[in-house]
Amino acid sequence: MTAMDLDRLTAIDVHTHAEISRSGHRSLSPELFGASEEYFKAHGHRQPSIGETAAYYRERGMAAVVFTVDAEHATGHPRIANEEVAESCAEHPDVLIPFASVDPWKGRAGVREARRLVAEHGVRGFKFHPSIQGYAPNDPMAYPLYEAIEELGVPALFHTGQTGIGAGVPGGGGIRLKFSDPMLVDDVAVDFPELRIVLAHPSFPWQDEALAVAVHKPYVYIDLSGWSPKYFPPQLVRYANTLLKDKVLFGSDYPVITPDRWLADFAKLDIKPEVRPKILKDNAARLLGLTSKETPA
Template sequence: MDVDGLVAVDVHTHAEVSADGRTSMGAELFGASEKYFKQHPRPTIPEIAAYYRERRMAAVVFTVDAEHATGHPRISNEEVAESCAEHADVLIPFGSVDPWKGRAGVREARRLVEEYGVRGFKFHPSIQGFAPDDRMAYPLYEAIEELGVTALFHTGQTGIGAGVRGGGGIRLKYSNPMLVDDVAVDFPDLRIILAHPSFPWQDEALAVATHKPHVYIDLSGWSPKYFPPQLVRYANTLLKDKVLFGSDYPVITPDRWLADFDALDIKPEVRPRILKDNAVRLLGLRTEERTTRS
């Protein structure tokens, strides 16, 4: 990856469809998401690569493994990793392991990093149906910390299940960023990203990120014109080295996100940190070599 040639690193994009056409969620939840975010294309991973390559950006790509809670089979982590490896000039693979899988999930996480070059893991507590501070998930966190990769947690409200009867069974309380504070205490060397402006818990997210050295915030899922003022203020000051560009592509395009970000009152010296430099440092894009499966 030519890091110097990149204009930005998007740390939050979704693989919503597999090579054989299977989707990452069932029809009911997908329908609710499209109603909430408005209908959008579902690009394959090669199409994601082409999109970002055209814009001279890199992107972190992941799916969500929530088989325990939803019963819907996930998109294969191996497929995500292998497809990203074919487009390693612009794509960075993250995995997703349902923490309810216990020891099998821990073994999978180790294999994905050691054999497939995965750089981190995505958790969506509300969809996966677990509280981040549940000790059930601790063996998985321990492995991720030991492997030296990143844990990215969805925080705040989600459009998934919005408007569906009972919210599709999705409990918003699990995505309070304060639940990740225990994780940051008990795994002090684990690199953590709190994904999204964390409505209605924005202040909690800011508190955790300012207090815990290895907790970052990504700005995905919202147009910047809707960012809470305290988030903008902290991004400009105390958290200028810990805030990351993320779009939530394909539900929000980086084109739209960046256009709105241009109008935001962000200091000129802080903009490149948010758009690229902080992610390059966090993910080790200059110093680490991608491990490929032999």
């Protein structure tokens, strides 16, 4: 398979999920997965393999960041192996970019895993979902892991705002929304000033807080996944057009939201012509350290 050619890509989707393993194991428990389907009105949506995801994006001339979520400590549900995600993405280097997810509760074992995943498996970043993983992002127990990621020079992507996972389940399936307040990630940006951070999603009900953090901290970005652009709050659109034009990233949340739907609605949004390519590709390419023709690993 050929290496990634940035010039041939129309967009880079920085937020897609590996929801099912080769063996058929799901990334979420049946209860939480069912709640997510209900929330996104995605009943019975087919969970694509990573190979199918690659074909989907290749057909559209786009690349995608792919990850799962490791929340074994809080949920007791076994994760999809990071190695499997990375190896599957390595089979499609022209369109897929592997991220990993390491449960911060794993302590020093998690730090060793993060270093190994970057060194041996070509992982390009890490995904955190504090509400599912059951921790506050500014909890010092997670700091050794952040320190390693900062040293490795790859981004950390944090879920922020409300989540469809656990929505409607009694007690929210044990998921606490407060852990996804972007102001908790502001502490991380202060304590790890060289760490590249992505605040995932329009951060309802903390949109203004997310914008403030991204404006104030030079290495904090925002991805636009999980919402159709037609529902974006006006202040998010305004900042994306101005102060944050170099720090806002296209993300879909595939497969629950497809890039086809997202891009169709984004085309109707009042975004300046010169800003569109930044959001769709250029900002992500810079953040991820991509070049026009990457050398195969």
